[in-house]
Amino acid sequence: MTERTTCLIAGGGPAGMVLGLLLARAGVPVTVLEKHDDFLRDFRGDTVHPSTIRLMDELGLGERFAALPQSPVDRVAFPLGGGRTVTIADFRRLPGRYRHIAMVPQWDLLNLLAGAGAEEEAFTLRMGTEATGLLREGGRVVGARYRGPDGEGEIRADLTVGCDGRRSLVRREAGLVPAEFPVDIDAWWFRLPGVPSTLRALTPRAGWGRFLIVIPREDYLQIAYIGRKGTDAELRARGVEAFRDDIRELLPELGDRVCALESMDDVKHLDIRLDRLHRWHREGVLCIGDAAHAMSPLGGVGINLAVQDAVAAATLLAGPLREGRADARALGRVRDRRLLPTAAVQRLQRVMERVVVDPMLQGRRQGPPAPLLWVMEHLPFMTSVPARLIGLGLRSEHAPEFARR
Numbered sequence: 001m002t003e004r005t006t007c008l009i010a011g012g013g014p015a016g017m018v019l020g021l022l023l024a025r026a027g028v029p030v031t032v033l034e035k036h037d038d039f040l041r042d043f044r045g046d047t048v049h050p051s052t053i054r055l056m057d058e059l060g061l062g063e064r065f066a067a068l069p070q071s072p073v074d075r076v077a078f079p080l081g082g083g084r085t086v087t088i089a090d091f092r093r094l095p096g097r098y099r100h101i102a103m104v105p106q107w108d109l110l111n112l113l114a115g116a117g118a119e120e121e122a123f124t125l126r127m128g129t130e131a132t133g134l135l136r137e138g139g140r141v142v143g144a145r146y147r148g149p150d151g152e153g154e155i156r157a158d159l160t161v162g163c164d165g166r167r168s169l170v171r172r173e174a175g176l177v178p179a180e181f182p183v184d185i186d187a188w189w190f191r192l193p194g195v196p197s198t199l200r201a202l203t204p205r206a207g208w209g210r211f212l213i214v215i216p217r218e219d220y221l222q223i224a225y226i227g228r229k230g231t232d233a234e235l236r237a238r239g240v241e242a243f244r245d246d247i248r249e250l251l252p253e254l255g256d257r258v259c260a261l262e263s264m265d266d267v268k269h270l271d272i273r274l275d276r277l278h279r280w281h282r283e284g285v286l287c288i289g290d291a292a293h294a295m296s297p298l299g300g301v302g303i304n305l306a307v308q309d310a311v312a313a314a315t316l317l318a319g320p321l322r323e324g325r326a327d328a329r330a331l332g333r334v335r336d337r338r339l340l341p342t343a344a345v346q347r348l349q350r351v352m353e354r355v356v357v358d359p360m361l362q363g364r365r366q367g368p369p370a371p372l373l374w375v376m377e378h379l380p381f382m383t384s385v386p387a388r389l390i391g392l393g394l395r396s397e398h399a400p401e402f403a404r405r
Helices: 014-025 050-058 062-066 106-118 169-173 232-238 240-250 252-260 302-322 328-361 370-378 380-391
Strands: 002-010 030-034 071-073 075-081 084-090 101-103 123-127 130-137 140-148 151-162 178-180 185-193 201-207 210-216 220-228 268-270 275-277 285-287
Touching (some): 002 014, 002 302, 014 106, 014 302, 030 151, 050 302, 062 106, 084 380, 106 123, 130 151, 130 169, 151 169, 169 285, 185 252, 185 328, 201 240, 210 240, 210 328, 220 240, 220 328, 240 252, 275 328, 302 328, 328 380, 370 380
Parallel strands (some): 002 030, 030 123, 075 201, 151 285
Antiparallel strands (some): 071 101, 075 084, 140 151, 178 275, 185 220, 185 268, 201 210, 210 220
């Protein structure tokens, strides 16, 4: 089968769904391909930052978003011992109405966006349908091949957008090669039952050579164990009991819950990568989100940068797509607008790894540098700086007028 649309989006993650919804509200026919049958996958990016919460409100989805199960987090704090903590980033100091991070299961956010998209005549979502290759004519990408529940086919499009993650097929087939930055850490995700109702802070816990990030959820704790890259096999060879002991050492107050980890199969490994495309487009094709720049989980900013990419792309391309002139120059404007905030966040993540995380994993320190802790403890107004960088970013995108409700 051969079909036709104006914009074809490969990948139904946050970037793909936001871009699809915004373009459809501009009257641009758009088809989103999502290879899974549903959005239910654990340990995806679940941090919805103030910039994205504000976007939901601008799109007229604020009430629906507020109704989703979520846990608010209004600061990032490090324990100092003796029951004392020092706040590193205080989102309560942000300007405007949106002063917290919402911990929302990503599948709920994506279902909300899918429901809003279904209300638009120009929006089509194809679940269980995977892009398998790009179509070309005269050196230009003119759509993609797909495989779905009813077999294989082709969708021709004026623009094909890769929102298909850090192992993007669209990126690879378009011949776009990212520059990779060195990363010495990996993450292992798991969950423990129960969560104190008063816990409103992202709370890293550090020991000699070990580092945890505790994320409060509505009815459980989601925990990231940060360790040296390339040690997954070693960690699993030690066995689940040794891993439980590591967790008890760093979270003694939750020691009675670690038996919920029945085996190392309950611990999911994330191979952390940090890369960025120099060029985000070719004729007829564009990459945004993780397909254009894979982020470290430090700061939890990946989902929000992807959403900001999508808003910028919709704002810049809706008019050209309606008029049939989404050429290379128009596509290049998306990268031009989003390069600085992307590069700045990646630089910040690399500094955080080198200055904060690596010394802890090497056993040289049990927390952030002492001068940083002193500044944040004695000059609390400084906590607004990392809060702004994490929560809003350097260039926070607003919903275009045509998409507001």
